[in-house]
Amino acid sequence: MVISAVAKSLSDWGSLSCTSPSLMLPGQPCGACGTVHFTGDHSRFMATMPQDPVDMVDDLVKMGVYKQNQLRVADTVNAYELRKALFLKRVGRNDPQREKLILALCKQAGGLENAFAAAFGPQAGLFFADSVRNSGATRREFLKNMAVGAALVTLASCAGGSDEPAAEEAEAAPIDTSSLEKTDIQVGFIPITCATPIIMSEPLGFYEKYGFNASVVKMPSWGAVRDSAIAGELDAYHMLAPMPIAMTLGLGSAAFGVKLASIENINGQAITVAERHKGNVSGPEDFKGFVIGVPFPYSMHNLLLRYYLASGGLDPDVDVQIRPVPPPDSIAQLIAGDIDAMLMPDPFNQRAVFEGAGYIHMLTKDLWDGHPCCAFAASDDWITANPNSFRSLNKAIIEAAAYAQEPANRPEIAAAISDRAFLNQPPEVVEAVLTGNFDDGQGNTLEVPDRIGFDPYPWQSFAKWISSQLVRWDLMGEGTTAETISDSDIAQVGEEVFLTDLARELAIELGEEPPFETNRSETLAFDTFDPESPTTYLKGQIDQFGK
Numbered sequence: 001m002v003i004s005a006v007a008k009s010l011s012d013w014g015s016l017s018c019t020s021p022s023l024m025l026p027g028q029p030c031g032a033c034g035t036v037h038f039t040g041d042h043s044r045f046m047a048t049m050p051q052d053p054v055d056m057v058d059d060l061v062k063m064g065v066y067k068q069n070q071l072r073v074a075d076t077v078n079a080y081e082l083r084k085a086l087f088l089k090r091v092g093r094n095d096p097q098r099e100k101l102i103l104a105l106c107k108q109a110g111g112l113e114n115a116f117a118a119a120f121g122p123q124a125g126l127f128f129a130d131s132v133r134n135s136g137a138t139r140r141e142f143l144k145n146m147a148v149g150a151a152l153v154t155l156a157s158c159a160g161g162s163d164e165p166a167a168e169e170a171e172a173a174p175i176d177t178s179s180l181e182k183t184d185i186q187v188g189f190i191p192i193t194c195a196t197p198i199i200m201s202e203p204l205g206f207y208e209k210y211g212f213n214a215s216v217v218k219m220p221s222w223g224a225v226r227d228s229a230i231a232g233e234l235d236a237y238h239m240l241a242p243m244p245i246a247m248t249l250g251l252g253s254a255a256f257g258v259k260l261a262s263i264e265n266i267n268g269q270a271i272t273v274a275e276r277h278k279g280n281v282s283g284p285e286d287f288k289g290f291v292i293g294v295p296f297p298y299s300m301h302n303l304l305l306r307y308y309l310a311s312g313g314l315d316p317d318v319d320v321q322i323r324p325v326p327p328p329d330s331i332a333q334l335i336a337g338d339i340d341a342m343l344m345p346d347p348f349n350q351r352a353v354f355e356g357a358g359y360i361h362m363l364t365k366d367l368w369d370g371h372p373c374c375a376f377a378a379s380d381d382w383i384t385a386n387p388n389s390f391r392s393l394n395k396a397i398i399e400a401a402a403y404a405q406e407p408a409n410r411p412e413i414a415a416a417i418s419d420r421a422f423l424n425q426p427p428e429v430v431e432a433v434l435t436g437n438f439d440d441g442q443g444n445t446l447e448v449p450d451r452i453g454f455d456p457y458p459w460q461s462f463a464k465w466i467s468s469q470l471v472r473w474d475l476m477g478e479g480t481t482a483e484t485i486s487d488s489d490i491a492q493v494g495e496e497v498f499l500t501d502l503a504r505e506l507a508i509e510l511g512e513e514p515p516f517e518t519n520r521s522e523t524l525a526f527d528t529f530d531p532e533s534p535t536t537y538l539k540g541q542i543d544q545f546g547k
Helices: 002-009 013-018 042-048 053-062 070-076 079-093 096-108 112-120 124-135 139-157 164-170 193-200 222-231 243-249 300-311 327-336 348-355 380-385 387-405 407-417 427-435 460-472 487-497 500-509 534-545
Strands: 184-189 213-218 236-240 258-263 269-274 291-294 321-324 341-345 358-363 374-379 437-439 445-447
Touching (some): 184 193, 258 487, 300 534, 327 348, 380 387, 387 407, 460 534
Parallel strands (some): 184 213, 184 236
Antiparallel strands (some): 258 374, 437 445
């Protein structure tokens, strides 16, 4: 195992603070730290070892101590727990010399996170691949980080006493917020359950935990979110998953760089039909002639609705009228007869049932189980000006999403976000959505625990599917068609906008186990999306179902 090999090989190199002019007999306690080391002579050992940690790792490779596949074995070590234990041991010993050494080692690796992630983060080989792609890191830098990280582990093991108190104190250890460029922040949101991690982070303390004095700001529509982002009026935003792609490419507005940092929710939407049409709608073909509301043109709602209608032989641009409707206005328009149906985010589908205004025809999870919907995003300009704040803010959201994903926490969250300042909805409506125990307005009481989920991982395959559908429905821009766009064009969009690698890195720091793949095959109701061949998928859709 790579960590044990490194720790054993570097037991004395990592214990620089324990050097002593006197010789120690093997098996005797170290005069400086009081614990027993593998070798009896620190100074003699140090004299024979390379001083550059990279050279030392190279030597160990030549000696056969390291094998290439050992880099991947490090996934058995929980870097987060090790990092916490190391921090507490350092503080607990209150030794300025050790603290100085640890800080110097961290500086060598470009920071504590780099040292630990490279040394023994899950699947270190894949971390190296990410580093090369994102920051131009070389293998030499990676090896140095690995060596430095191993030295940090050895220093931790050189501390006396039991590990138990440190583990208990780890949970209460404050998060270092000294590097945050900005702590007074405002995050815009639309009052829907998709925004749960963003909203709940204010009343439940996730923003405060990461050093932010944060306020969530209710926005009236997605158009207002887009315009506010371009104007730089707020710090970060709740956005529909396709919006950062559309804004970055200048679709529907002037081009403005936005990054999708993490996914807010998966599933959590529904097709709701006005009560007056009950009994007349069985499948997509029955929507012909309807006016159907969606929250925004560049939304999963619009793309999934079109996908569904086309499967029934309808042309969404000819056989129905798709109209943008701000979610808070949707029920009033349904009751007034301005729209016949809607594909909207919750809680408005459930609120329509609650009010007797409509019934749930289909949950979108039945069109694509696990589909993305909304996202946490920030502008390129804000990220550049506040890189540390952005990282911590995204980390708070990812931790909140993990909390929201636990079914046992859903009733508490429903009570917290139903308040007038947030969703302004009856708690029983919000709880019905979050728990998946609900009436569909057709006389059925259903139990669908994954009606909405909170998995923040921004798969690149999500971005590729979205881009393929923007092309399919002529939303990608004039002249961009299935014949003119390439697989590499589609991949480039996702790589530029979706921060998949960062989301993974932050999740690992939180002790979570995110995927290391960036793409996956996506299974939808009427086909399967292969992210390696998005243009083939696109052309197949057009051939089978039409534009």
